[in-house]
Amino acid sequence: MTEGNFVDYIKIHAESGKGGRGSMHLHREKYIDKGGPDGGDGGRGGHVIVRGNTNMWTLYSLKFKKHFRAEHGSDGSKQRSTGSDGKDVYIDVPLGTIIRDGETQEILFEITKENTEQQLLPGGKGGRGNWHFKSSTNQTPRYAQPGVEGQEGWFQLELKVLADVGLVGFPNAGKSTLLSVLTSAKPKIADYAFTTLKPNLGIVEYRDFQTFVMADIPGIIEGAAEGKGLGHRFLRHIERNSTLLFLIPADSDDIKTEYGILLNELKKHNPELLDKDRLLAISKSDMLDDELKEEIQQDLPKGIKTLFISSVAQQGMMELKDTLWKMLNT
Structure with missing residues (x-):
């Protein structure tokens, strides 16, 4: 998907260099008519190499340059001189990029370091x-x-965002607002579905100058695993996160049902996602008094730790950071 400068999917064409020809030279010099063969080897053609670059966050730079061609090797020459090798061409990509064969869709390798x-x-x-x-x-x-x-x-490049914590929730759950409060990220925020059309990354500052990375993944809808709504393009970004923070607003009709739908979409997309650590945060909790919180707690999903937070009122932010930090470092 693409919005602005965020590009997480691109197709490129690459061509490596041809090897240089060997030489058929026969040695000749004064007083030596037939000195024998002395033709050198041709140089190898240039390789096409994919390189991880931590200064890149998206595949945007490849949007305008989709063809890569390495140099040919030079021909050999007399006196057994080997031709020079063709210059290699490097394709810089952000960490988290998967490279697939453009025809078979087979994953060739991943760049994560x-x-x-x-x-x-x-x-x-x-x-x-x-x-x-x-x-x-x-x-x-x-x-x-x-x-x-x-x-x-032809090759297909896909980016899966690298982050410690991935925010999971339906559209308008308050993910972008939470990210803007916890980090210096400035995601687009508005009161309508799919405000976020791209993953947003932010660095959460914790105690003693420690940090961790949080990603606001665009909202999931029921059927996303089958490609409905914004589909697979978003779900794949969650695969890299070590911890998943589920965000469901306090005014939801049924928190347990919403959590079950979100969990089911992740399972259908990739069952291994259920092996990740999970935390449930009930957003917009500044609307609740103690009595309503107790009532909601009676019907929360089992087997997952739950916190009540409010990004706007700055409630529960430090407890949320403490919990996430403990989960990331256990």
């Missing part, structure tokens, strides 16, 4: 010069190998 380099396409090997083929029965071979052709293909 800084400065990780993965070879997408190898350059063609350089051909061997004629001096390799000299033998007792063929003293002056007049042939050499051509360089090996490079490879090319």
Whole structure:
């Protein structure tokens, strides 16, 4: 999906370099008419390499450059001189990027660590010069190998946002507001569904100058795992989070049912998501008095810790940070 500068899906075409030709040169110098073969090898073609870059947050830079071609290797020359290798081409991507084969959709590799380099396409090997083929029965071979052709293909790049905590909830649950209060992020906030059309990242400052990263994933709707609403594009961003913070507003008709729907959508998308640590926060709790909180607590989902918070009234923020920090570091 794309909104503004946030791009998390792109297709590119890449082509590695062809290997240089081997040389068929025969050695000649003054007083030496037949010095034998001395043709050098061709240089290898340039590789196409994908590299992790921590300064990038989206695939936006690839939106305007979708074709990558590495240099060809140079041909070999006399005196067994090997041709120079073709220059490699690097494709920088943000951490969390998955590279798939454009035709088969097979996952080739993932980039999750800084400065990780993965070879997408190898350059063609350089051909061997004629001096390799000299033998007792063929003293002056007049042939050499051509360089090996490079490879090319279309590839699909998908970004899964890397964050410690992922916010999960229906549209208008208050996720963007919570992120704006806990971090310096400035997500778009308004009172209508799908205000957030892109994942927003923010750094939560904790005690003693410690921090963790929180991501506001756009709202899930029932059927999202089948692609309804904004579908798979959002659900995949949750896969990288180690802890999931479910956010359901206090004025919800049925908190337990909403939580069950959200959990079911995650399960249908990827059952492994249920193995992650989960915390439930009831937002907009400044509307509740103690009696209403007790009444709601009687019908909350079992097996998950629950907190009452209010982003607007700044209620429960420190307790929420403490709980999340403990979950992330247990």
